[in-house]
Amino acid sequence: MAEGYSKKVMEHFLNPKNVGVIENPDGYGKVGNPVCGDQMEIYIKVKNDVITDIKFKTFGCGSAIATSSMVTELAKGKHVDEAMKLTRNDVADELDGLPPQKMHCSNLAADALHEAIKDYKSKKK
Amino acid sequence: MLEQLCGFNGESMKRIYLDHASSMPVDPRVFEFAKPYLLENFGNPSSLHSIGLKAKDALEESRAKIASFINAEKENCIVFTGSATEANNLGIRGTALRNISQGKTVVASAIEHMSVLNPMKDLQKNGFTFNTIPVDSTGIVDLEKLESLITKDTVVTSIMYANNEIGTIEPIKKISKIVHEKGIYLHVDATAAVGRIPINVQEGEIDLLTLSSNDLYGPKGAGALYIKPGLKLQSVIPGGGQERGLRSGTENIFAIVGMGEAARIAQQEMDQESKRLKVVRDKLIEEILKIDEAYLTGHPIERLPHHASFRFSYIEGESILLNMDMYNIQVATGSACSHKTLEPSHVLLAIGLKHEEAHGSMAMTLGRSNTIKEVPTIVKAVRETVQRLRKLSPLYNK
Numbered sequence: 001m002a003e004g005y006s007k008k009v010m011e012h013f014l015n016p017k018n019v020g021v022i023e024n025p026d027g028y029g030k031v032g033n034p035v036c037g038d039q040m041e042i043y044i045k046v047k048n049d050v051i052t053d054i055k056f057k058t059f060g061c062g063s064a065i066a067t068s069s070m071v072t073e074l075a076k077g078k079h080v081d082e083a084m085k086l087t088r089n090d091v092a093d094e095l096d097g098l099p100p101q102k103m104h105c106s107n108l109a110a111d112a113l114h115e116a117i118k119d120y121k122s123k124k125k
Numbered sequence: 126m127l128e129q130l131c132g133f134n135g136e137s138m139k140r141i142y143l144d145h146a147s148s149m150p151v152d153p154r155v156f157e158f159a160k161p162y163l164l165e166n167f168g169n170p171s172s173l174h175s176i177g178l179k180a181k182d183a184l185e186e187s188r189a190k191i192a193s194f195i196n197a198e199k200e201n202c203i204v205f206t207g208s209a210t211e212a213n214n215l216g217i218r219g220t221a222l223r224n225i226s227q228g229k230t231v232v233a234s235a236i237e238h239m240s241v242l243n244p245m246k247d248l249q250k251n252g253f254t255f256n257t258i259p260v261d262s263t264g265i266v267d268l269e270k271l272e273s274l275i276t277k278d279t280v281v282t283s284i285m286y287a288n289n290e291i292g293t294i295e296p297i298k299k300i301s302k303i304v305h306e307k308g309i310y311l312h313v314d315a316t317a318a319v320g321r322i323p324i325n326v327q328e329g330e331i332d333l334l335t336l337s338s339n340d341l342y343g344p345k346g347a348g349a350l351y352i353k354p355g356l357k358l359q360s361v362i363p364g365g366g367q368e369r370g371l372r373s374g375t376e377n378i379f380a381i382v383g384m385g386e387a388a389r390i391a392q393q394e395m396d397q398e399s400k401r402l403k404v405v406r407d408k409l410i411e412e413i414l415k416i417d418e419a420y421l422t423g424h425p426i427e428r429l430p431h432h433a434s435f436r437f438s439y440i441e442g443e444s445i446l447l448n449m450d451m452y453n454i455q456v457a458t459g460s461a462c463s464h465k466t467l468e469p470s471h472v473l474l475a476i477g478l479k480h481e482e483a484h485g486s487m488a489m490t491l492g493r494s495n496t497i498k499e500v501p502t503i504v505k506a507v508r509e510t511v512q513r514l515r516k517l518s519p520l521y522n523k
Contacts, residue, residue, distance in 0.1 A: 013444070019516070019517055035481055039519055039520065058519065059439065061441055062443055064444075065444060
């Protein structure tokens with residue numbers, strides 16, 4: 001496969017989980033920009049500090065889409081403090097690795113999640 | 126949707142290969158013709174015994190075929206190299222370094238291949254001045270800028286015959302006139318154009334021309350540089366003195382013989398084949414441009430007959446490429462994610478596209494295997510790909 005993507009990356013690219021937006025989300029995170037070629041937006045719904053629903057929209061390459069999908073899967077059902085600990089490496093590992101030059105894309109997916117959680121926490125205060 | 130369409134990688138669907146600018150299959154006739162030079166006729170053309178002479182004869186026959194194909198003055202105007210990249214390097218470095226007394230400036234269009242731009246940047250590090258000529262939004266070289274930017278101090282100017290990413294054909298005769306009025310050598314990279322449109326080095330008044338074997342349905346591992354009689358070059362690969370001393374190293378006879386035969390076949394079949402492909406290409410362009418916010422990149426008329434290139438708003442090219450591959454359709458993109466540098470294509474930026482626009486590019490280059498019957502399948506795949514990726518994209522709000 002192009003750029004040496006794992007089967008798991010391709011599965012998440014082709015059939016991404018949790019695509020979409022949440023109206024009136026409890027948290028919203030956006031990272032990247034179209035100029036760089038990657039932009040991700042993550043929406044979360046939180047109940048008792050647990051992420052009950054999560055959706056994403058991503059503009060970007062194969063791994064950008066796959067990592068977005070994966071990070072939403074990993075975060076769903078987790079306590080926000082646990083979800084905050086998810087790293088780019090966790091996401092890449094769950095996808096059976098990413099080509100080295102793509103590591104910055106998975107970084108973005110985790111970052112978008114963190115931004116959404118921060119947004120949730122700041123609203124809560 | 127997609128999983129119903131195909132298996133994991135779409136292998137169950139008939140392959141539609143649309144990336145001939147990247148790589149082409151070897152014509153079976155070429156393979157059969159050249160095969161003996163891997164097996165029984167394995168000689169080294171520099172050996173004086175009968176086996177060596179057989180290889181030498183084949184080498185010279187191939188040189189004659191290439192010379193005839195581009196209407197070179199003499200057979201020995203053709204120097205074989207290992208690739209078009211190497212021919213570009215020899216043409217530019219070899220000319221600049223050997224003719225340094227004429228000047229220390231090198232000039233190229235902004236949309237040249239990296240194998241032209243990078244040797245020039247390298248010369249720049251070694252004391253040369255390097256000027257790039259801008260192009261307009263269709264990729265045509267700015268002739269006024271060309272005239273003003275080449276000075277008496279310029280030694281070699283390199284402008285491609287046609288661009289590999291956007292298909293635009295440059296007005297080589299006009300360019301040649303401007304360059305020659307200033308007494309400067311013109312190198313033309315014809316890698317993308319060769320085998321698609323007729324090339325005549327004498328009529329085009331070209332001093333140096335780069336050709337590639339694979340773009341003619343020949344084997345990889347061979348390229349050629351045409352050098353106008355009388356023009357002196359410095360070797361960039363010194364050694365045993367093969368190829369007029371300009372490119373040392375035992376010749377890759379299999380690839381060179383294949384390249385010659387591929388050129389002979391192209392000479393006979395190109396006109397008809399290009400006419401056929403142009404019909405397919407025009408239909409593809411017409412249908413794909415019906416997609417909302419799909420745009421043609423490159424020149425609408427002055428373009429290679431097998432070349433269709435586009436950009437789509439709100440989506441990214443590598444995703445387009447991967448998604449198209451799931452339909453077993455292979456395309457190319459100039460998106461950053463597909464490049465080792467993580468920068469979008471310099472060609473697309475040079476024609477004035479914004480970064481975010483250049484990221485959404487897709488190029489299709491047709492070849493002998495493609496037919497007009499494939500067009501509806503291709504268009505359906507493009508339409509579904511664009512639709513699916515836009516649904517995922519936060520930039521798309523329709």
